Amino acid sequence: MIKLKNTTKYFRVGFFGIKKYAVYDLSLTIEEGKVTGFFGPNGAGKSTTIKMIVGLIHPSNGIIKINGYDSTDYRARLNLGYLPENPSFPRGLKGIEIINYYSKLLNKKINKNEIYDALKLAGIFYAKDIHAHKYSKGMTQRLALAISILGDPEILIFDEPLSGLDPIGRKEFKDIIFKLKERKKTIFFSSHVLADSKELCDKIAILTGGRLIKNEGIAAIEKEAEGYTEAKLNLSKNRERTQGTAKPEQDKDYLLIAEYSTPLEIYLYDLMRKNKKN
Amino acid sequence: MKKILYSTMYSFKEIKNSKIFYSFLIFALILISGSYFVSQTSFISQGRIMVDFSIFAITIFNIFIGIFIGSSIIYDDIEKKSIFLSITRPVKRTEYLIGRFLGLTVAIIFSTIIMMLIFYFVLLIMHKYIVPFKPFAGQSKPAVTHLKSIHGNSVKESKNAPNKSIIQKTKAKPFTVYSLPQPLIIQALFIIIESVFIAAVALLFSLITSKALASIFTVLVFFIGNVSSKMNDLVRPVKKIIGGKIVIVHQANHLLTNIVHIIYTVLPNFSIFNISSEAAYKIFISAGTVFYRIVYGLSYMVLLVIISSLIFARKDIS
Numbered sequence A: 001m002i003k004l005k006n007t008t009k010y011f012r013v014g015f016f017g018i019k020k021y022a023v024y025d026l027s028l029t030i031e032e033g034k035v036t037g038f039f040g041p042n043g044a045g046k047s048t049t050i051k052m053i054v055g056l057i058h059p060s061n062g063i064i065k066i067n068g069y070d071s072t073d074y075r076a077r078l079n080l081g082y083l084p085e086n087p088s089f090p091r092g093l094k095g096i097e098i099i100n101y102y103s104k105l106l107n108k109k110i111n112k113n114e115i116y117d118a119l120k121l122a123g124i125f126y127a128k129d130i131h132a133h134k135y136s137k138g139m140t141q142r143l144a145l146a147i148s149i150l151g152d153p154e155i156l157i158f159d160e161p162l163s164g165l166d167p168i169g170r171k172e173f174k175d176i177i178f179k180l181k182e183r184k185k186t187i188f189f190s191s192h193v194l195a196d197s198k199e200l201c202d203k204i205a206i207l208t209g210g211r212l213i214k215n216e217g218i219a220a221i222e223k224e225a226e227g228y229t230e231a232k233l234n235l236s237k238n239r240e241r242t243q244g245t246a247k248p249e250q251d252k253d254y255l256l257i258a259e260y261s262t263p264l265e266i267y268l269y270d271l272m273r274k275n276k277k278n
Numbered sequence B: 001m002k003k004i005l006y007s008t009m010y011s012f013k014e015i016k017n018s019k020i021f022y023s024f025l026i027f028a029l030i031l032i033s034g035s036y037f038v039s040q041t042s043f044i045s046q047g048r049i050m051v052d053f054s055i056f057a058i059t060i061f062n063i064f065i066g067i068f069i070g071s072s073i074i075y076d077d078i079e080k081k082s083i084f085l086s087i088t089r090p091v092k093r094t095e096y097l098i099g100r101f102l103g104l105t106v107a108i109i110f111s112t113i114i115m116m117l118i119f120y121f122v123l124l125i126m127h128k129y130i131v132p133f134k135p136f137a138g139q140s141k142p143a144v145t146h147l148k149s150i151h152g153n154s155v156k157e158s159k160n161a162p163n164k165s166i167i168q169k170t171k172a173k174p175f176t177v178y179s180l181p182q183p184l185i186i187q188a189l190f191i192i193i194e195s196v197f198i199a200a201v202a203l204l205f206s207l208i209t210s211k212a213l214a215s216i217f218t219v220l221v222f223f224i225g226n227v228s229s230k231m232n233d234l235v236r237p238v239k240k241i242i243g244g245k246i247v248i249v250h251q252a253n254h255l256l257t258n259i260v261h262i263i264y265t266v267l268p269n270f271s272i273f274n275i276s277s278e279a280a281y282k283i284f285i286s287a288g289t290v291f292y293r294i295v296y297g298l299s300y301m302v303l304l305v306i307i308s309s310l311i312f313a314r315k316d317i318s
């Protein structure tokens, strides 16, 4: 279980070291055996939060505990796999050499078959003897995924796992997440593509401007969304009726509804848009 | 511990495959082989010119490796984000840093040994500067193993080298094995220590500034560290005994003297690792000197790595 308590992170920017808040007073519990989707627009602080969880960044305030260990303690990562956004690898080494090295950094003994299994599951086994700097973006992403699932960790943290993948790749990636979900792994992944949310998540957390504005189970949030969208739709229809002149194509709400197919998407999108200004 | 070892191996592999390492190594090898032609421009002491020239080449290229790879070994990892996957494993940051640094150390040792081997072969071909290796003389031992086992024995060797070589010549067997003189081997050891030392400086700088600045600062530290002892001698007051009293006849500006003194005490003194003149004249280096200088280099190095790892442990990586 991962627990964030009143976590704040600011960076000092510029010559005078002015504080720039990336995450503000974030409290969040990531439950065991569930898939939590972490959504928010660009620059919301998703990656910053994730980097704090995996110990790359130290929180400015507040604490983060993973299985009882502080996130800055290496033991917090004994059972954790992390897929960074835009992963990359050193030049001059083959995929298999790279994954071999990472397997050695784990506290378990990983045999060759386990490495091959991870590579196969991530769909990069065929390219294991190619130098990793010659990989395409999707291939690099897959190798990083293979590394993150090595040793069968209980907690998996994916930062935008679907970005940079083609539709087939996205489908395959989602299938992998489904497989991991079936095996009761704790999964926390970030994304700004709302369409991925419903199929994968048990829970949804939304971050905008560094603040958590929603953190609920999928069922509850869907219910909320339906009510909200219905009201919105009625409003739009009403306006059409009363101010007859306005064409539906120019109505903001109408456009939104037309663009996103499910109530959940409409609701979440609107929520983010409203909170973005502050 | 095991993780440090694996990191070391991985880093070494990575450095060995890197273009910058290759190019420095190849450059040095070209220069060492070229030292033959340089020596031909002179009629006298060709061997000494070769030694001077080659030692210079070996030193400078290992220093380059230390500076440029030292300042990028962690910096580039962060810049290219390849560090994200390694330090989010259950490893301590210190382990990672030490592993990377040791990988570079191994690379420097590796490059020095290769360069020295080539140098040795050049000398062997020219039949200059090498000393017959007594304990195994006459047995057809391969030169490589022989070079490794030299440390203990060459000491006695060079002391009475002159008369022995005469004896050797008189009853020269077909497979006389030759080794490098003791000061040359000590010089190689010093080059390794100096380069790793410089790499530690570069690593520390790269954790607090950018890579380019770190390289520049390290070059500066290296340069000042090489001349600081001479500078210190220069600003020392000149004293003479006139009429039974010690009289200062010349005193440099006080401020300047103090600045030079501070620099001299704070910055490491790199000139002690340069014994190329001793090497050129085959002057035996005493065990005490060797020991003292190694301890000097190592303790500085350990201190630098400790400071680096403290900074690195607190660093935000994003």
Ligand SMILES: Nc1ncnc2c1ncn2[C@@H]1O[C@H](COP(=O)(O)OP(=O)(O)OP(=O)(O)O)[C@@H](O)[C@H]1O
Pocket: A011, A012, A013, A020, A021, A022, A040, A041, A042, A043, A044, A045, A046, A047, A048, A049, A085, A192, B318
């Ligand atoms: N090292 C840093 N120094 C200064 N500011 C930073 C740093 N890292 C992140 N930020 C700032 O923190 C905010 C959050 O960034 P973060 O990368 O967490 O966003 P994100 O939600 O992951 O966005 P995206 O969807 O684009 O990946 C941004 O405004 C960014 O400029």
Ligand SMILES: [Mg+2]
Pocket: A046, A047, A048, A085, A159, A160
């Ligand atoms: Mg991000």
